[in-house]
Amino acid sequence: MMLRRCLFRFGLLGGCLLAAQPLFAADDLPLMPYPLKLERQTGALLLVGDQTELRLDVELVLADATQNTATDGKYLIQHLQQRLTAQAGRPVLLQSVTTAVKPTLRLEIGKLLTIPKPGDDESYQLQITPQHIHLQANTSTGALYGLETLTQLLDCPSLPATSSPTPHCQWPTVTIEDQPRFPWRGLLIDSARRFVPLADLKRQLQGMASAKLNVLHWHLTDDQGWRFESLSYSKLTQFAGGEFYTQAQMRELVSYAAKLGIRVVPEIDLPGHASAIGRAYPQLLAEPGSATKAERRFGVFAPVLDVSSPEVTAFAAALLKEVAAIFPDPYLHIGGDEVKPEQWLQNPAIQQFMQQQQLADAGELHADFNRRLALQLKQLNRTMIGWDEVLHKDLPKNVLVQSWQGQNAVAESVRAGHPTILSAGYYLDQPMPTSYHYRNDPVGVAQPLPPLPADGKQIVLDFQLARFNNKPVSGQFILLPTAVSQNLQQPQLRMRVPARGELAPRWVQQRSKADGSSDWVFAIDSWLGPAEIQLQGRTDGSWHASAMLGNTRYPLTVKLASNSKQQLALPVLPTLTAASQQQLILGGEAALWAELVPATLLDLKLWPRLYAFAERLWSPADMRDESSMYQRLQQMDDYGSRIGLLHQQQQRQGLATLASNEAEAAALLVLSETVEQSQYYSRHHLKTVRGQYHLDAELARFADALPAESLALVVLQKQLATNGCAAIGTSSDRAPQTAAQRASSIHALQQQFQRWQQAAAQLKNYQGKQQARIKHLTAQLAITSDIALQWLAEQQRLTQQPTTGNKVRKTWDLQRQQLQIIINEVDEELLALAQPVQQMLECREAGIYLWKGNS
Numbered sequence: 001m002m003l004r005r006c007l008f009r010f011g012l013l014g015g016c017l018l019a020a021q022p023l024f025a026a027d028d029l030p031l032m033p034y035p036l037k038l039e040r041q042t043g044a045l046l047l048v049g050d051q052t053e054l055r056l057d058v059e060l061v062l063a064d065a066t067q068n069t070a071t072d073g074k075y076l077i078q079h080l081q082q083r084l085t086a087q088a089g090r091p092v093l094l095q096s097v098t099t100a101v102k103p104t105l106r107l108e109i110g111k112l113l114t115i116p117k118p119g120d121d122e123s124y125q126l127q128i129t130p131q132h133i134h135l136q137a138n139t140s141t142g143a144l145y146g147l148e149t150l151t152q153l154l155d156c157p158s159l160p161a162t163s164s165p166t167p168h169c170q171w172p173t174v175t176i177e178d179q180p181r182f183p184w185r186g187l188l189i190d191s192a193r194r195f196v197p198l199a200d201l202k203r204q205l206q207g208m209a210s211a212k213l214n215v216l217h218w219h220l221t222d223d224q225g226w227r228f229e230s231l232s233y234s235k236l237t238q239f240a241g242g243e244f245y246t247q248a249q250m251r252e253l254v255s256y257a258a259k260l261g262i263r264v265v266p267e268i269d270l271p272g273h274a275s276a277i278g279r280a281y282p283q284l285l286a287e288p289g290s291a292t293k294a295e296r297r298f299g300v301f302a303p304v305l306d307v308s309s310p311e312v313t314a315f316a317a318a319l320l321k322e323v324a325a326i327f328p329d330p331y332l333h334i335g336g337d338e339v340k341p342e343q344w345l346q347n348p349a350i351q352q353f354m355q356q357q358q359l360a361d362a363g364e365l366h367a368d369f370n371r372r373l374a375l376q377l378k379q380l381n382r383t384m385i386g387w388d389e390v391l392h393k394d395l396p397k398n399v400l401v402q403s404w405q406g407q408n409a410v411a412e413s414v415r416a417g418h419p420t421i422l423s424a425g426y427y428l429d430q431p432m433p434t435s436y437h438y439r440n441d442p443v444g445v446a447q448p449l450p451p452l453p454a455d456g457k458q459i460v461l462d463f464q465l466a467r468f469n470n471k472p473v474s475g476q477f478i479l480l481p482t483a484v485s486q487n488l489q490q491p492q493l494r495m496r497v498p499a500r501g502e503l504a505p506r507w508v509q510q511r512s513k514a515d516g517s518s519d520w521v522f523a524i525d526s527w528l529g530p531a532e533i534q535l536q537g538r539t540d541g542s543w544h545a546s547a548m549l550g551n552t553r554y555p556l557t558v559k560l561a562s563n564s565k566q567q568l569a570l571p572v573l574p575t576l577t578a579a580s581q582q583q584l585i586l587g588g589e590a591a592l593w594a595e596l597v598p599a600t601l602l603d604l605k606l607w608p609r610l611y612a613f614a615e616r617l618w619s620p621a622d623m624r625d626e627s628s629m630y631q632r633l634q635q636m637d638d639y640g641s642r643i644g645l646l647h648q649q650q651q652r653q654g655l656a657t658l659a660s661n662e663a664e665a666a667a668l669l670v671l672s673e674t675v676e677q678s679q680y681y682s683r684h685h686l687k688t689v690r691g692q693y694h695l696d697a698e699l700a701r702f703a704d705a706l707p708a709e710s711l712a713l714v715v716l717q718k719q720l721a722t723n724g725c726a727a728i729g730t731s732s733d734r735a736p737q738t739a740a741q742r743a744s745s746i747h748a749l750q751q752q753f754q755r756w757q758q759a760a761a762q763l764k765n766y767q768g769k770q771q772a773r774i775k776h777l778t779a780q781l782a783i784t785s786d787i788a789l790q791w792l793a794e795q796q797r798l799t800q801q802p803t804t805g806n807k808v809r810k811t812w813d814l815q816r817q818q819l820q821i822i823i824n825e826v827d828e829e830l831l832a833l834a835q836p837v838q839q840m841l842e843c844r845e846a847g848i849y850l851w852k853g854n855s
Helices: 002-010 074-088 140-153 198-210 247-259 275-280 310-326 348-356 362-379 408-415 434-439 579-583 599-606 609-618 626-642 647-658 662-671 682-689 711-722 739-762 771-797 806-824 834-845
Strands: 037-047 054-062 092-096 105-111 124-128 133-139 169-178 184-190 215-219 263-267 331-333 383-387 400-403 420-422 459-465 473-480 492-497 501-503 507-512 518-526 529-537 543-549 552-554 556-560 585-592 675-677 829-831
Touching (some): 074 092, 105 140, 124 140, 133 140, 140 169, 184 609, 198 215, 198 599, 198 626, 215 585, 247 263, 247 310, 263 331, 310 331, 310 362, 348 362, 400 408, 492 518, 501 518, 599 647, 662 771, 711 739, 711 834, 739 771, 771 829, 806 834
Parallel strands (some): 105 133, 184 215, 184 585, 215 263, 383 400, 400 420
Antiparallel strands (some): 037 169, 124 133, 124 169, 459 473, 492 501, 529 543, 543 552, 675 829
């Protein structure tokens, strides 16, 4: 399968990225999400057949006598056949047999579910021996998940081009007991800002099933468009340009999802994000003339419903009744987020209503409306979901709260007694490293941090992080050096931000200097993404700071707090110890908002990293090995493509649209391995200040043809770490190597950088679209590859101590300056390769050499 992957993904230009040596441990099977319990045995089960067709004898047994295996269970057999055919690369014929014939696969199901519901049994047991497969589940949903695991486990080498013997497809022999850690494992798709055709949604549902996700959160209304066909208020879709879903189409999607064990939860945004409502029915707004045209911009806008009006109450009741009639799920999402109160406060009728109802402010008014919505939904046998802005002391306890503004909202919601799901840290419209999403745990983020020891002299720094949309983030760093506390084994640090809570670093390093000052380097995960921050103490008592959010440099200023002991006041929160509290955390949802994601790029922005998110919610909490995750994610990249996801195809199509010919498109594909989108919300913010953050701005940059993260650079980081040159804050995992092995490692790295260097040379005279930007990135790639190849050549020359001559030192200084300029650049796409190459130079400074084998 590895050869097939390389030829398919990279074409003829430069061959295979992973051909030189295996880069990850092969202990884990190619499964994602990984099962709860898995035991491997010796041997394998062959899937019989030839080059043209494979065959599998199947017996389906239903414990429920009212259900018919031949008709009611037919869709499961069809689903398995489609999956196995995709994985095998040739037709797989499933033949229905009885026990007397000794089937190869015996599938036992307690009950076939028509409509999936919260609390369904999703467990399954799978046993594969050299003779047979036995899959048992209490429900069809559990059986479906077992079949997904069975498909992922099938190993089928590529078919030979000649008439040589056909390689066998086979399963490893294993025993698996599996069930999810969390019952709510969802994906939000935004069809409101940009319409998503039904076929594209169905394809994502297929992907979700393969990842064992069970909730599609369907965002149907927003300022830019109303996509839900209402028979009661038919004007709502008249400005949608035909881009809306009929009630028949929505029912069709619900039925399609149900066959895959997926619930569909609709979101109808009330009372904010109401521009589309106000254009169709201006009398429903607090300021009726405030939404006279279609909203083409993105952001948070003023139009809001007049929540004091009986007409709005009737509107909400009729609309929610229509929604509930189409979507059978017991939960219905009302949004409730980003409500601007100005129109409420300026409307005399609303002010009078507030006085009559004894509502002190806009927050009380919003809470009163949410309470009334919850009662309306209760009458429809539905439970309300809202974003974390709906959280209020008067909110009914059964309302589910979805955390998006920060991970700290999970603890706040749970302590208030609400069922809760986490989305902060799972926003996939932000290009982020997959490892960041993988570390983000719904229960872990709800636990308070242990307090800093009180016996040390704390350093309190006020900070301000500038953002590209001119809305800075302010807070404090509290530093506790080891030198001032005998009880500390290592330095400690906290980051505090009002309304966002307190965060601790993933790792921190402190270096005390002779003049009494100190330097700090630490990595911290927050709602902003993964950040690496450097703080440098100066002799005059001032501090200098720099920050990387993901792969992007952000301006950061710090200064000593006016009172070194004056810390931001944050509430002291007790640990979530009660099982009943932790059980209120139902799971999480990834979210893909559509500002920068048209339907033509949907797969590219979701896959394969959605598999890693799914693993965080399905697999045991202690499954944390990021190296294993990335190794399996690379395999899922191709698995997803085989079963019909279009992420690889969409990338190639995007690059072909930019290039002037096939050769340029092939070279752009290689360049794309070294370039990433600017991470966090950098692209959104840059488009805002450039006046390009709206529906009419073309999404045809190089960044739009890029995945969220370059897996080629993940591999490079692994190669460097394996050879003793790990990134700061991570451990080197190099095993002892012979001289021949070290030479092979250097040669493999040289081949890779020569390949990138060749692509840069081919694009030097690039004639396609976005010429200036592509040529600029190409020039950066040429510089960076040249620096890396010089470093590798040095590894071959040096056998003792590094050369310390002035001429060599000057060369090193120039290389550092060149890389720093590239790393500090701000734009929508960045040469991310510069950071691991800078890491290589830092290894040289530290005296780490591949050839010597020392560290």
